[in-house]
Amino acid sequence: DTGVSQDPRHKITKRGQNVTFRCDPISEHNRLYWYRQTLGQGPEFLTYFQNEAQLEKSRLLSDRFSAERPKGSFSTLEIQRTEQGDSAMYLCASSLGTPGFSTDTQYFGPGTRLTVL
Amino acid sequence: AQKITQTQPGMFVQEKEAVTLDCTYDTSDPSYGLFWYKQPSSGEMIFLIYQGSYDQQNATEGRYSLNFQKARKSANLVISASQLGDSAMYFCAMREGAGTASKLTFGTGTRLQVTL
Numbered sequence: 681d682t683g684v685s686q687d688p689r690h691k692i693t694k695r696g697q698n699v700t701f702r703c704d705p706i707s708e709h710n711r712l713y714w715y716r717q718t719l720g721q722g723p724e725f726l727t728y729f730q731n732e733a734q735l736e737k738s739r740l741l742s743d744r745f746s747a748e749r750p751k752g753s754f755s756t757l758e759i760q761r762t763e764q765g766d767s768a769m770y771l772c773a774s775s776l777g778t779p780g781f782s783t784d785t786q787y788f789g790p791g792t793r794l795t796v797l
Numbered sequence: 798a799q800k801i802t803q804t805q806p807g808m809f810v811q812e813k814e815a816v817t818l819d820c821t822y823d824t825s826d827p828s829y830g831l832f833w834y835k836q837p838s839s840g841e842m843i844f845l846i847y848q849g850s851y852d853q854q855n856a857t858e859g860r861y862s863l864n865f866q867k868a869r870k871s872a873n874l875v876i877s878a879s880q881l882g883d884s885a886m887y888f889c890a891m892r893e894g895a896g897t898a899s900k901l902t903f904g905t906g907t908r909l910q911v912t913l
Binding site: 711713773783786793 | 906
């Protein structure tokens with residue numbers, strides 16, 4: 681399977697705990713994106729990486745959230761001191777990122793569903 | 798103002814019939830891309846079709862076609878010959894700008910149910 685993979689698929693945690701999610705993009709893709717999707721809504725952009733550089737962060741990404749892509753391959757998204765409002769599906773996507781090519785389709789992983797009790 | 802508007806929360810279609818899912822968008826950027834994704838109950842977002850703002854012809858991919866009306870700022874998805882497996886949430890999304898542009902902005906989605 682050469683698609684985007686995410687781990688874990690499901691995470692249940694207690695309020696106040698820290699959680700970390702992992703995303704492995706399609707191997708030749710140099711752009712990686714994180715989105716959050718709550719029930720009944722479309723995905724909302726959180727942040728994106730071009731190789732290892734984090735180029736854009738949404739205002740949704742509070743100080744409790746941090747994302748890394750240390751070697752330009754896999755990425756991690758950490759949420760510290762989780763709150764019940766963090767309960768959502770966290771989606772990762774990747775794209776080729778070919779300069780000047782406007783299509784640059786994003787391909788999504790299966791998501792990590794977080795439940796904060 | 799909403800950048801992507803999907804006014805149909807739910808749609809029903811009979812198997813083998815065609816269905817149109819509506820999407821309107823709002824942008825002042827002359828360069829943008831419009832995408833449709835399918836999200837089955839498993840949760841994964843599946844890319845269906847893309848339309849660029851400068852594309853002269855409507856995009857088609859198999860049973861999917863995009864009815865792009867630039868002046869009206871609409872990008873409706875047409876699914877022909879519906880199948881039971883088409884039952885899912887469908888999201889319209891837009892990326893503004895070209896080249897290094899990044900994020901997608903999604904609508905709230907339309908739940909399509911295909912019936913026998």
